[in-house]
Amino acid sequence: MQIKRRLAAAGVALGVAAAATGAAALSAQADPAGPSSPTEPVTWTVGGLTASDVAELEQLGFDVAHEHGGDVHIIGDQAVADDLRALGHTPEFHDTVYKDLEVTAQQEGTYYGGYRTVDAIEAHLHGVADANPALTRLYDIGDSWLKTQNEGGHDIYAVCVTAIAAGDCEQDPDSAKPRFTLIAQMHAREIATGEIALRWIDDLVAGYGTDTEVTDLLDTTEVWVVPVVNPDGVDIVASGGDDPILQRKNANDSAGNCGSRFGVDLNRNSTFEWGADSTNPCAETYQGSAAGSEPETRAVEDWLRSLHPDQRGEAESDPAPDDARDVFITLHSYGEYIIIPWGYTDTAAPNDAQLRALGKAMSASNGYFVGTNDDTVGYSTSGTTDDMAYGELGVASFTFEVGPDFGDCGGFFPAYSCVEDTLWPENRGALMTAAQAAAAPYTG
Ligand SMILES: [Zn+2]
Incomplete structure (x- = not known):
């Protein structure tokens, strides 16, 4: 060639x-x-x-x-x-890449005009859980790579939000309520995504008992959120302060001499259809040494398996049944897309029409373009979380590519004011639509 x-x-x-x-x-x-x-x-x-x-x-x-x-x-x-x-x-x-900062005096626990550090996010999650025991439960679902190496690192946290009745918020796929699961900052430098996930948690907790839509949701549905899948990576990003580091991957530097380009792409490391992405340890899409080689990947997959029943057959062409439940979204940046499976092939997923329909319903809020990888970004991906959640478990799964590709609110490092002014408001309704669909995502 x-x-x-x-x-x-x-x-x-x-x-x-x-x-x-x-x-x-x-x-x-x-x-x-x-x-x-x-x-x-x-x-x-x-x-x-x-x-x-x-x-x-x-x-x-x-x-x-x-x-x-x-x-x-x-x-x-x-x-x-x-x-x-x-x-x-x-x-x-x-x-x-870097936008003008409105705020130059840095608040404690923040960087780049207001984005929260991992330590600040963890403190916030503990605070929310401690203050709202009837609505939340906080779980440690695994360790980051650095923690597994005894080199610092972090626990990875998941929050369950619902009006807790007996048996709710347990890590058991046989739950009374359907579930909406959301993850963010698997790619560390996609910094707006973690902030959106945190606002979603806070919005639900604050709205229970005062906002009818939120109250109805939490009475009927479990919402689970992992705001930061890749905390080691976010520590690296935040270490740049007003000039955040462009770290996408985790902090696993064991595979080669890559200078600052070390790490495994956690969204190419999942166990479903792994192995067709980059084998260069220095590449931003390095897939890792084996399917599910990274502790962050295993934490997320085990967590998904503990929450969602297995609803789909083994063959690529087996649809999830029309009465399947649960929705999963992974937040990424950027491009203003809602991407549906499959990512690993340009063959249509067996639930393609149903996934598109729910995607379009969510797009009514954020206006993002709905389609497969082939329809949107134009390339294939293997070992992604959304393919795993749909392919292994039959969960209606979506990747959001948050934000435009240009301007102060675009790219990986939007100005912090954009989170509050546009990126969170435009996606709040989409997340609500997803969560409300958890009982029957394929029936429209
Ligand atoms: Zn990403």
């Missing part, structure tokens, strides 16, 4: 080490016409690529952040743009 020869001939160094450091000292005002310095990571658009071209760039270690219709975004500094030019591509400046 032509691109392989070109890549080999160009001798591009793997790793693209400068891209993910976020270490560039930024001037106060980014130049909208381009990067403010040669070492500032920015978003470049590269057009006219085939799916296999994109896969090659990922395998080489380029940070392919977003794709649509043959155009991809690649994050990196000027040296990365030069590497792309050496391969025959024409990168064009798209947008800055």
